[in-house]
Amino acid sequence: MAKLFIIGNGFDLFFDLPTSTTDFVNQLEQIPFECFESAKEAYLYYGVDWSTFEERLASIDLESIGEEIVEWPNYNSDHEYDRDSVIWKVEDYTANLLQVREEALIKMIQMAEDKIKTLSTIFCPNFFDSTVDEIISFNYTSTIESLFYYSKPVFHIHGFYQNNDDLILGFGNESVDFYIFKSKLNSEMVLDQEKEINKIEQDKKLSIVEKEERIRDIKYYYEEGGWNDYYIDMQYESLVDFYIANKKEKQTNKLKDYLKNLKHIDEVVVLGQGMGDVDREYFELVEQYIQPLKWTISAKDKEGIEKVKEWCKTYSFGNKIDVKPMGEILGAKKNAIDENGSRF
Numbered sequence: 001m002a003k004l005f006i007i008g009n010g011f012d013l014f015f016d017l018p019t020s021t022t023d024f025v026n027q028l029e030q031i032p033f034e035c036f037e038s039a040k041e042a043y044l045y046y047g048v049d050w051s052t053f054e055e056r057l058a059s060i061d062l063e064s065i066g067e068e069i070v071e072w073p074n075y076n077s078d079h080e081y082d083r084d085s086v087i088w089k090v091e092d093y094t095a096n097l098l099q100v101r102e103e104a105l106i107k108m109i110q111m112a113e114d115k116i117k118t119l120s121t122i123f124c125p126n127f128f129d130s131t132v133d134e135i136i137s138f139n140y141t142s143t144i145e146s147l148f149y150y151s152k153p154v155f156h157i158h159g160f161y162q163n164n165d166d167l168i169l170g171f172g173n174e175s176v177d178f179y180i181f182k183s184k185l186n187s188e189m190v191l192d193q194e195k196e197i198n199k200i201e202q203d204k205k206l207s208i209v210e211k212e213e214r215i216r217d218i219k220y221y222y223e224e225g226g227w228n229d230y231y232i233d234m235q236y237e238s239l240v241d242f243y244i245a246n247k248k249e250k251q252t253n254k255l256k257d258y259l260k261n262l263k264h265i266d267e268v269v270v271l272g273q274g275m276g277d278v279d280r281e282y283f284e285l286v287e288q289y290i291q292p293l294k295w296t297i298s299a300k301d302k303e304g305i306e307k308v309k310e311w312c313k314t315y316s317f318g319n320k321i322d323v324k325p326m327g328e329i330l331g332a333k334k335n336a337i338d339e340n341g342s343r344f
Helices: 009-014 021-029 039-045 053-059 062-069 080-118 143-147 176-202 208-223 230-245 252-260 280-290 302-312 326-330
Strands: 003-007 134-137 267-271 294-299 321-325
Touching: 003 280, 009 267, 009 326, 021 039, 021 080, 039 080, 062 080, 062 176, 062 230, 080 143, 080 230, 134 143, 176 208, 176 230, 252 280, 267 280, 267 326, 294 302, 294 326, 302 321, 321 326
Parallel strands: 003 134, 003 267, 267 294, 294 321
Antiparallel strands: none
């Protein structure tokens, strides 16, 4: 029976690799950042507690970052670069915020790869069948390539560390606060425009014609985006760009191309990958393109089966799903670890 395996972080954790949220945060804690004790403290200060790993990046507080680093330019200087410097400062600061989390991710993966090298034998090296099975991995590590007798290429949908791929990390959907942040900036521009127009209308020294001309000029500048201070605007624009840079780019086209080239698959087996909304689109695409006879989904333990089943009911293929503990699927009776690093 040909199977398509979908591998998530819970799979690596099952083999005791240091890829939990705690492991990632520990790496952040080792990296200094600006005036903070560590990059971990910086992210915490800006509202990211990593409780749900990368999804918490959606809650990063742009208002707090803006209060820390956005400032007025030096208009008294004769040099343009003195005014541009406030923009560069924000760009550098946010680029460094991105850099430290990428650095922490790389260090965590390197630790996992070092651990893999120590695992010369595992209990199920022949679990995957290279003749008929296919594997999609959401992990960056070489767990499959290094520990199992599987000769086909693994499709690492978010990048493969050993191939020097760009590693995709980030949240799935923007937060409500982000849209409030953006709308607040827009509303402030509108409010300022209304204030200026009202001031002109109340100016008794101006004739009706003069008022109409000035109001028309104000509306023109607002429509062209030229009325607000350019240097302040660019700093806030950098904050918005930083937020978007933390969003995970969907790999749906890559997945479609991969699925189109697969031969007949009888069963899809999901090992250590959550069935929440974050990756729902991927799973539905697999069902659409593969249309397997059944799905088998791993749960962290017998107690967690019912919870997983409830999530699975929300999928279009919910009636095809069987849920089992991962140890049972792999044929192991050992204590494992769930996606957040907790023993089960």
